Amino acid sequence: MLIGIVGAGIMGTDIAHLAIENNYDVILHDIDESQLKHAYETITGRLDRYVEEKRLEQSQRGKIISLLKLHKNIKDLHKADIIIECIPENLECKKNVFKSLDAICKAGTILASNTSSLPITSIASATKRPEYVIGIHFMNPARAMRLVEIVGGIATTRETIESAKSFVKSLGKTPVESKDYPGFVLNRILMPMINEAIFTLYEGAASAETIDKTMKLGLNLPMGPLQLADLIGLDVVIAIIEELYEGFGDPKYRPCPLLKKYVEAGYLGKKTGRGFYSY
Numbered sequence: 001m002l003i004g005i006v007g008a009g010i011m012g013t014d015i016a017h018l019a020i021e022n023n024y025d026v027i028l029h030d031i032d033e034s035q036l037k038h039a040y041e042t043i044t045g046r047l048d049r050y051v052e053e054k055r056l057e058q059s060q061r062g063k064i065i066s067l068l069k070l071h072k073n074i075k076d077l078h079k080a081d082i083i084i085e086c087i088p089e090n091l092e093c094k095k096n097v098f099k100s101l102d103a104i105c106k107a108g109t110i111l112a113s114n115t116s117s118l119p120i121t122s123i124a125s126a127t128k129r130p131e132y133v134i135g136i137h138f139m140n141p142a143r144a145m146r147l148v149e150i151v152g153g154i155a156t157t158r159e160t161i162e163s164a165k166s167f168v169k170s171l172g173k174t175p176v177e178s179k180d181y182p183g184f185v186l187n188r189i190l191m192p193m194i195n196e197a198i199f200t201l202y203e204g205a206a207s208a209e210t211i212d213k214t215m216k217l218g219l220n221l222p223m224g225p226l227q228l229a230d231l232i233g234l235d236v237v238i239a240i241i242e243e244l245y246e247g248f249g250d251p252k253y254r255p256c257p258l259l260k261k262y263v264e265a266g267y268l269g270k271k272t273g274r275g276f277y278s279y
């Protein structure tokens with residue numbers, strides 16, 4: 001089975017790595033050549049480390065990496081059986097990509113979005129095959145996290161949902177199904193917590209370190225909410241919170257002004273070297 005991935009950023013890179021490790025042929029596509037190069041270096045760098053640490057044979061490393069192909073032209077995805085779109089969290093951009101994919105892909109190809117919060121039904125409306133459009137929402141980092149949310153839009157068929165679940169299981173992940181409402185389940189609950197942590201910082205109630213320490217030790221979380229926001233990327237965090245705010249029309253999801261300011265300043269977290277912490 002051939003997997004196509006659109007967008008070679010944080011998520012696209014990790015999902016590509018996960019798929020080749022599980023013996024899938026993968027075509028990774030990005031409009032930005034430097035992102036493709038970075039993705040390739042990230043994956044080969046990791047594999048080299050595993051060889052050095054004797055967790056992987058050199059021959060296996062060669063076999064895994066031979067499954068990955070990088071392509072700058074979206075048309076090269078035409079033979080894929082499943083496509084997972086991982087471009088930024090912007091509805092219009094995603095709809096444009098799905099329109100192009102619909103035009104070039106064979107009948108029956110499943111077109112999935114890794115969106116964290118955007119309506120699958122609306123993304124599907126850009127295609128003539130809404131029954132084959134679905135949300136396959138991997139967590140970050142995709143290779144380490146066990147859960148994947150599966151979200152059907154209004155027209156997605158049961159067959160497409162079951163195929164997506166089987167695919168996710170073949171990657172060693174646990175799928176959970178949810179309805180097509182903003183933020184699905186995970187981000188609907190997680191993002192208000194992150195937003196409240198940012199408000200706590202904004203109001204000077206505690207330092208970033210204290211907020212994270214409180215949540216980590218008090219709730220036995222692996223990392224605090226501000227650390228997690230930096231890992232996700234503050235541009236992604238604000239896009240999800242704004243989607244919840246607009247999607248539900250409820251002021252309880254109002255994004256914290258400090259989050260807006262950080263994003264305006266280009267402090268996007270780990271990926272830009274500065275967010276609530278410096279990297």
Ligand SMILES: NC(=O)c1ccc[n+]([C@@H]2O[C@H](COP(=O)([O-])OP(=O)(O)OC[C@H]3O[C@@H](n4cnc5c(N)ncnc54)[C@H](O)[C@@H]3O)[C@@H](O)[C@H]2O)c1
Pocket residue numbers: 006007008009010011012029030031032035085086087088089090093097114115116117137138139140231232233236
């Ligand atoms: N970062 C997270 O923690 C996380 C977790 C789960 C889901 N998601 C979702 O995954 C998606 C991607 O997030 P990310 O953090 O990987 O983003 P990112 O900014 O790291 O990467 C996005 C990539 O898409 C590329 N791109 C932009 N427009 C494109 C186009 N038209 N065609 C092809 N490539 C294009 C960019 O060059 C970039 O390489 C978003 O929908 C986000 O909500 C993110």
